[in-house]
Structures are given as C-alpha cells and as structure tokens.
Amino acid sequence: MEKITTVLGEYPHGQALLDGDVELDGYRIEPVEVKPVIGAYRRMIRDLEFDVCELAPVSYLMARQEGIPLTAVPVFLNRRFHxxxxxxxxxxxxxxxxxxxxxxxxxxxxxxxxxxxxxxxxxxxxxxxxxxxxxxxxxxxxxxxxxxxxxxxxxxxxxxxxxxxxxxxxxxxxxxxxxxxxxxxxxxxxxxxxxxxxxxxxxxxxxxxxxxxxxxxxxxTGIYPLHSLVSVRTELVERDPGLPTKLYAAFAESKRRHLAAQPEWATVPRLARQGRAIGADPVPYGVAANEPSLNAMARFAKDQGLLDAGFPTDAASLFAAGDYPDA
Known part of the structure; x- marks a missing residue:
C-alpha cells in the first residue's frame, strides 16, 4: 500500500482521515505535522515536499500559473469573512x-x-x-x-x-x-x-x-471567502488518475463522520457561528456549491496583478479531473 504524506491544519472535520479511521483506497495516509500549517505552504510550493498539502487558494492559483506541478481537489477546509x-x-x-x-x-x-x-x-x-x-x-x-x-x-x-x-x-x-x-x-x-x-x-x-x-x-453575492484547498503533487495524479476522486470522497466521509458526532460544529465555535449566520454548511465542498466564491477569488487575484488576465480559471483548469459531488 503506497504511503501518502499529508499536511493539514487542525480541523476536526479532517481528523478521521488523518487518524486512518477513513480509508483511502490503495493508499495509507501518513500525517505530517507542521505548525502553523501556513509554514507548509511555502515548502509545498517551492520544494514539493509533501504528497498532499493544504494550501492557500490564491497561492495555489499562482503556483499553477508558474507551472509548478500541483493540482487540487475542491475540498475547502476553512472559510472566513473579512x-x-x-x-x-x-x-x-x-x-x-x-x-x-x-x-x-x-x-x-x-x-x-x-x-x-x-x-x-x-x-x-x-x-x-x-x-x-x-x-x-x-x-x-x-x-x-x-x-x-x-x-x-x-x-x-x-x-x-x-x-x-x-x-x-x-x-x-x-x-x-x-x-x-x-x-x-x-x-x-x-x-x-x-x-x-x-x-x-x-x-x-x-x-x-x-x-x-x-x-x-x-x-x-454568494461569495463566502475560501481559505484553504487540498493540493496534490501532479505526479501522483498522473500515475493514478482516480486518486483525486478517492481523496475527495475520503475528505467528504471524514467531514460526515465529524458532523454525525458534532452536528452543531460545537468544537469549532467560529464555524458554528458562521453556519448559523448564513443558514448553511460553513465548509461546503465541491465546485458547484462554491462557484461564486471561486469566481470572485480568481477575479480579485487578476485585478490585483497576482494572476495574468488570460490565466484560465474554469473548474476544469483549476482542479484535477474527478467526481466531486457537493458535500
């Protein structure tokens, strides 16, 4: 079984995956702790140090533009208003x-x-x-x-x-x-x-x-600011095109198990408050559920000179091919 080194922040909705309670078909997750997790972003972008790593979404888009061999699945573990x-x-x-x-x-x-x-x-x-x-x-x-x-x-x-x-x-x-x-x-x-x-x-x-x-x-506007996505070294996806779908399903199951135990997000008061304020899931996964936010993020990044005007920002360009039902 192939080992996949994985770096995430401290999210209870991702913990079942890190703990091995949720399995990733054909792989074994090996958690790597980096605190603060922001410290892992630069290491992933500059050195491809990990197999799977949470990244700031704008940094991911900039990395893609620079040709860094990373791709992503539409799992957005963290959201904030500003x-x-x-x-x-x-x-x-x-x-x-x-x-x-x-x-x-x-x-x-x-x-x-x-x-x-x-x-x-x-x-x-x-x-x-x-x-x-x-x-x-x-x-x-x-x-x-x-x-x-x-x-x-x-x-x-x-x-x-x-x-x-x-x-x-x-x-x-x-x-x-x-x-x-x-x-x-x-x-x-x-x-x-x-x-x-x-x-x-x-x-x-x-x-x-x-x-x-x-x-x-x-x-x-429907804009709910994204603060993390899950990136994967492109080499792994090229070897196993089914890996993005497997990862997405595993993250969705990990979140489902957390919500079964903590349906009101009691262990993450900020997300609980945000969910009550918007009357919806505080961390929705998938492309369709996040389209206004993804579009705004790309628009803002281009407007602020971080992405070229012609950089493609459609879902097919941003994420690895896979099956991503809203979760």
Missing amino acids: HGDVQCAADSGIRVPRDLEGRRVGVRAYSVSTGVWVRGVLREEYGVDIDKITWVVDDDDHIEGRVPANVERVTDGRSLGELLRAGEIDAALTGNAGTGRAGSPRAGWTAAADPEPTGDNNPYPLFPEAGTLAVDHYLR
Whole structure:
C-alpha cells in the first residue's frame, strides 16, 4: 500500500482521515505535522515536499500559473469573512473605506488570502482605489515576483503591530495576515506576536458592524471567502488518475463522520457561528456549491496583478479531473 504524506491544519472535520479511521483506497495516509500549517505552504510550493498539502487558494492559483506541478481537489477546509479584519490606528482619522486611499496599510505579504479578499471587497463594494494605498509588508510571498509598485517592505525588523501602535502605518489587517503575529510562519509565531495595545493607542475597526455587513455581502453575492484547498503533487495524479476522486470522497466521509458526532460544529465555535449566520454548511465542498466564491477569488487575484488576465480559471483548469459531488 503506497504511503501518502499529508499536511493539514487542525480541523476536526479532517481528523478521521488523518487518524486512518477513513480509508483511502490503495493508499495509507501518513500525517505530517507542521505548525502553523501556513509554514507548509511555502515548502509545498517551492520544494514539493509533501504528497498532499493544504494550501492557500490564491497561492495555489499562482503556483499553477508558474507551472509548478500541483493540482487540487475542491475540498475547502476553512472559510472566513473579512469585514472585521481591518483595524485603524488610533489617530489615523479614518472613518470610511475611501479614507484608506493615500494611506499606508499593513499586511503580512501582498498575496496572503485575507489581503486578496479584503482588497477585493474594498474595491467592489466600497469603490476604494486600492492602487492608491501603500501596502506595507513584513514577510515574503510564497511565490515571488508579482508584487506591484505600491508595496513597501519593512526593513528595520519591527512588526506591523509595532508600526500600527506608533502611527507609522494608518491601518493593518489582523490575525495571521497582519498584527496577530510577528515574522515568517514558524513554530510559536503567535506567541511572538505583539501584545494587545493598551491605553489610548488602541486601534479601532474600520467596520464596527462587521458581522452584519459580512453576512449581507454573502447573501447578496454568494461569495463566502475560501481559505484553504487540498493540493496534490501532479505526479501522483498522473500515475493514478482516480486518486483525486478517492481523496475527495475520503475528505467528504471524514467531514460526515465529524458532523454525525458534532452536528452543531460545537468544537469549532467560529464555524458554528458562521453556519448559523448564513443558514448553511460553513465548509461546503465541491465546485458547484462554491462557484461564486471561486469566481470572485480568481477575479480579485487578476485585478490585483497576482494572476495574468488570460490565466484560465474554469473548474476544469483549476482542479484535477474527478467526481466531486457537493458535500
């Protein structure tokens, strides 16, 4: 039985597959732990280090464009809304989205998924000219060479959180995409992040009613931001064209078993809240169920210079051939 090294984040809906409770016909899953899992993305893209690996969707598209021999199955293990991810410096005076024009906004790297989704929403929903914003980054992109002219690299070793508190950037993204960490993805990087600001220099949210706005946007557009997909080394698919269908079925079964035990997503409160807010499955798999989100992701990535205008983004181009019923 062939061994398949597999890297996933800590998702209860994928655990039955990693544990071997769900079998993959003809293969044995060998889990590889990488924390944070974002640290595995670069290793997969640059070195093809694993057989199967969770990837950021935009990074996957960029890898495909560069001819890196990866393909994917439409398993999207993680989803997030992003209206709440922009925080403004205490003295920035930013009140509405278009106030970001002409300002300096921090993001870990230009192509991180949260940055792509935030910029897309700012431009399409609020008319913000994102090219008039200077995007300040403190880490490398997984795939280099696609950074536009309005991106500036921090060179003195300070974190985005430090710069935000000092008022040297006007706004920044939160969490792993910005001020919630320091440095490149590595073990313990959350612990190395800057402490929460205290006193009068607390940042404030660009959108105080972020949750309501995010759900409204979803209900109007069907866009539910993707944050991971499952990539496979193309060599394995060429050897076994049935592998993508087997993988998809195994992931779907792993999710089904988790839901049988935890039907309300009790172990993942964020997904539980998102599912209640949209009145639907918080992590739908498959192409048809995710078509609006896939189309938006490709549109935003092209608009932001990360993909060429002519890069094919239809499902047949994005995913390995296989049988992918919505799950």
